[in-house]
Amino acid sequence: MASVKKHNVQMNFGIYLMSDINIGKDVTGSPVIAGNGNKVESKVEIHHHYPSVPPSQEQTPDSLKVDLSSLPTTSPDLFGRSSEVEMLDRCWDSPKTSIVVLVAWGGVGKTSLVNHWLASMAQNDFQGADRVFGWSFYSQGAAEGKQASADRFIADALRWFGDPNPNQGDFADKAKRLSALIKRQKTLLILDGLEPLQAPPGPEEGRLKDQSLRILLRDLAVGQKGLCVITTRLWTDDLSTWRGKGVERTDLSHLESEDGAALLRHLGVQGAEKELRQASQEFDGHALALTLLGTYLAAAYNGDVRQRDKIDCLMYEDMPQGKHARCVMESYEAWMQTSDKGRRELNILRMMGLFDRPAEIGAIRALLAEPEILGLTDPSPDPSPKRRGESADVSQVQWQFAVKQLRDLRLLSEKDKDRPDSLDCHPLIREHFGEKLKNQNPAAWKEAHSRLYEYYKNLPEKEFPDTLEEMEPLFAAVAHGCKAELFQEVLYNLHRRRIKRSEVNYSTRMLGAFGYELALVSNFFEVPFIKPVDKLLDHDKIALLCSAGFRLKALGRFSEAVKPMQTGLEGWVKKENWKSITITSGNL
Structure with a gap:
């Protein structure tokens, strides 16, 4: 994918990125919808490419040190969000802003927005930053509603910023040392998916449960040379004192109907503009739900937007958040059940529900070992080419094909260049298929976790x-x-x-x-x-x-x-x- 310097590309639906993988181009370089050869109709005047994921270790000036390898991989496609991108630029340039908190429910696009902004920043060597460090609490084995810890983040960050003894001192001492190291130079700190460390909705909603992180963020809120960007489902209540005085809160809204329509059309959905906008409104402009809707309609109904009424949302009608994404996942599950190929793909998604972090290839092989787990691995191919002689080559091809198909459907995240053999997906997808497996096939759920227990305890x-x-x-x-x-x-x-x-x-x-x-x-x-x-x-x-x-x-x-x-x-x-x-x- 080509790289260019950062530009704010203004058009009728804001900032727009396009993947060379998921959409074709004609001989003039104009984007075409896969399968029909027609150019995408829009008022786009300028079209720029950015890397799909900010590089973890950029080729940078000697004074700049960058590590974003912990952040999740997201699609390069971003629709709308021009005002939010401009806000992040403005906060980075402002000496009065220390922390930005992006608040939205899961699947709205917080991480995608930040990754896009980081990718554009990288084109200009991060615009004067001396240190750029990113951390995702979801990718480190934290799940919302569970007890989580910032211990690993604090220890790794201390080591990365140059502390000679990251294990020394109590939680308060470590947090203060890390804050001092961050403030020593102009630092861009990204903390993705903070909600596992926050109190759930209730009397103490949003309060940080981890004291070391609370001390660190409060200290950074007072003032620093750089900027800390936080993504979370809940406002960080511990920072309320500094809101408007160094801490900015941005509630990320759902996509406008024209932006949602553009996203659907980009994914191969066809129909009148009015119909596409109506579909976007029906799915509340929820970015993940619209992404899954688009890939589902393109795969199952040749992109016909009128077929969206085949998706039944009655069973999730009372769910306050994320119901539309769940409805599409249910439709995907029913569709995949109709073929052996689909069942292989469905089992991979069920496997993802066993993990609270990216799944490494060794753990997946442990799940796929003999004997098969009924309802989880029985029709699944083996990703290892070493187990079954010549037939293993066929099995490996099936595995790679299934993974590619799930990535094309946006049910799995794109390949992470820092962890190319691992598999990951959006937390809402992981939660959905994990809950379904646990409730509908408890024997497979227990057996799979038993195998993962044996694998991980023997790994060190x-x-x-x-x-x-x-x-x-x-x-x-x-x-x-x-x-x-x-x-x-x-x-x-x-x-x-x-x-x-x-x-x-x-x-x-x-x-x-x-x-x-x-x-x-x-x-x-x-x-x-x-x-x-x-x-x-x-x-x-x-x-x-x-x-x-x-x-x-x-x-x-x-x-x-x-x-x-x-x-x-x-x-x-x-x-x-x-x-x-x-x-x-x-x-x-």
Whole structure:
């Protein structure tokens, strides 16, 4: 794809990018809809290409250091959003703006907007930045509604910005050191998908649960040379004091009807402009829903926009957000069920629902190993060319074809050049197919997570890893093992023996990973941090309650720490465990 310097391309529907892969061109270079050879009718006066994903390690001036490898891959297509792009440019140029928070529900296009802006910034060597660092909390194994931690982000960022000992100090000390390093030069910091670390809708909606991140963002809000851009589904309530005084909030709206119509036409949907705009309105201008609608109509109905009435949304009528995207995913599922090829593709999507991070090829091979998992891997091809002799070549081709088809349909993310063998998809797609698999095929759900538990627990080279990065597979193994309901085994053989290392408490005392520890402990609760799972022994339930309370207290979440510690203390009293009573009472 060609590269050019940044331009704000004004047209009747704002900023417009086009992929060479998903739409053809005639001999004059004009875009044509795949399959019909007709030029796209629009009032576009200038057409520019940008990289689909900002480069993770750009060829930059010696003073500029860039790492955006953690950010998700998104499509290069962007429709509308000219005012938001201009806003980001304006905030970057303004010495008075320290933080921009982009707020919108999932699938509206927050990450796509930021990736587009970064790609355009990269054309001009990031316009005076000295450091450019991006991090996605979704891509690091966090899911909304779950306990998440910023420990890995803080440790990796400290190391990247030049801290000699990222594990030294408590959460507050680490956050302050990172803030000082960021402020030392003009830094562009991107924090994508912050909502897993925020309190869900309710009395404390949007409040950061991670104290280190709260300290960091508040310190940056006071003032810095550069800019921090946050994407989230919820406004970051901790920054309200500085709103309009260094912190800007932008609520990303759904696409206007003309922008949605342009997106549908770009994806191969055909029909009158009025009909396309009506379709955009019916799907609330939701970017992900319109993208899936466009690819579905193009694939299943030759792009006929009138066939959108075949998509039934009744079952999701009461869903407040994301219902239109869910409706299209249901239609895709029904369509894929009609052929072996479609079922192979559907099983890949179900596999994606097992992960809360990009799925690496080794984990996928673990799922596809013999024996087959009924309803999950039985008709799936094997991506490995090494298992079945000559027939493996056929199987690998089928796998590559299925993956390409899902990427063309925008159900899988485009290939990530930093992780070319991994598969990823939008969090809403991951959540949808994961929920369907768990509810409709619980046996396959448990067996798959059991295999992933075995894979990740055996992945580290060391039996007892030394750093947070080396321990990452063990953290994933805990989550998968608990989803497989192997609670007792995971607690004893993995969490206590290899992560905590019994009384040594290595993960907290040596690495200071209290946030990670709290997230790990949450896997053993039905209701964090009130009711441990029933399948644990009674004394383990009590110990986990006390452990959760202690970690909440260490993280500064004092009001939340009281209940689990009191419940744990009552449990020790009933068991007359005087040593544990003394310890728990002291912590209270």
